[in-house]
Amino acid sequence: MRADYTIKDDGALSEEQRLDHHWTENWKKIGNRRRSQWRIKVRPEYKVVRKFAPPAGTDVRVLDGGSGLGEWCILLRDLGYEPYGLDLSTPTIESLRREFPAMNFVREDIRATSFEDNFFDLYISWGTFEHFENGLTDCFKEAYRVLKPGGTLIISVPFYNQRLKEIDAKQGKPEKSGDTEFYQWRLEPHELSEEFKINGFDCKHVEPIYTREGIGRHLHHEYGIPYGNFTRFTSMALNPFANPNKFAHMLIGVAIKI
Template sequence: MDINFKKNMRYCDKKNNRIIIEGGSPTPEFWDEQSIIKELKKHIESARNERFVSNITAKFIKPDKTKKILEGGCGRGHFVYSLKYNGYDAYGVDFAKETIKKINLVMPDLKVNIGDVRHLDFPDNFFDGYWSLGVIEHFFEGYDEILSEMKRVIKKNGYLFLTFPHMSFLRKLKMKMGLYPPFNANVFDMNLFYHFALDPAKVKSDLEKLGFRMVYSRQLEGIKGLKDEISILNKPLQKIYNSQNFFVRALNYFGAKILAPFSAHAILQVFKRNQ
């Protein structure tokens, strides 16, 4: 049985213990196309009901209007809005200029600006917390500059909340079985690069070298990881993944948790800056 998910090709990079995943280059124009101004304000304000970012943040940083939290790579700004709504001094930066302009138009009080997570326009030791939700994996040249900037702008004893697609047990198994074609940099079309599935142990090690200590970790999206990696399950699981039915969403929620140790698409790592 072929269990490779064919929609977006994956390649094995054994040297760096990661997978290269196609899907279209994530340029500023790519992200700009995702924004539809007619629905933008509604989308942002719906984040007052989100619980993932707000609850995880509150576990480590008590809601306080003096606590500055940055989302680096904020997209359409809904998590910045959620953080503000839940009692923080929230900021967001993104390199998609047109998207940021639209957010500034419909939500002028939201502190979102055009910016590059590799070169942030903030002073040293400025933020109590920094959220990076699925950002570091999109840079083919690596994430070193991003991590260095994280250290620079986060206060001592501040927190970094980091999510990224990772090398799950299922992905490691497929790599070991030779089910991903080997990556060849000489023939790979960079216009097709979307993101990496990264080795969480390496990310942890790289941040520890910068003076961070991991204080929490959780594997995420077990159903997505399964449907993306096993083609025969993609269609039925996609229906569960997209459903708005209460009972199906409950199934998705608990199924994702149960499957996470085996097939989690992503991982959350929380770090405290010690130095």
């Protein structure tokens, strides 16, 4: 695993307050522009969910841990599931409750939710488990608690890919300093598989995703090319020939609660 750090925010905030602030500001930058369903359906996460998720039904409960603008919950509802959205951003959850009063959106910490034991059939979480400095274990333990026996957990986490390993071999891994604070963990495929295993899950699938986005990051960080049309179209052109193990930005994993 490899830790990433970011410039420290002003003020003394708890980890929960910092994450609340971070994600609230993140959704503000996006401008609350919720992705349409067709955009979700071309994402790699959707393909994995459709392959491994239980059949839809109004009694099939799904938790989206780190639900953001609620787009996945809306899609899951339209597919026939009973979705629950959970996020740390208070303004975002309040806005979703006003917009979708009949849906289930809660402001809670995914490490300690108020849901009953064995409540959900499926738990999805995109880029969330990695944001706690003491590791992913608390997120996995809570996921295990709220999932039914045989329930499915599908998560994505940042990938500690070969490109980053090569950089770290030359420069050393990032280290925490006085003006930085923890941001996230990056994992290798075998580490994600092991996290599932030690927390009571049977790992069924792990794969790298978002190779094109990783190429864009490579062009930006290693060559100083600003993000824009050049990096976008160059990434698209190189993507079919690129090695996902070197460039992919994320990992996605699927596991079953034993």
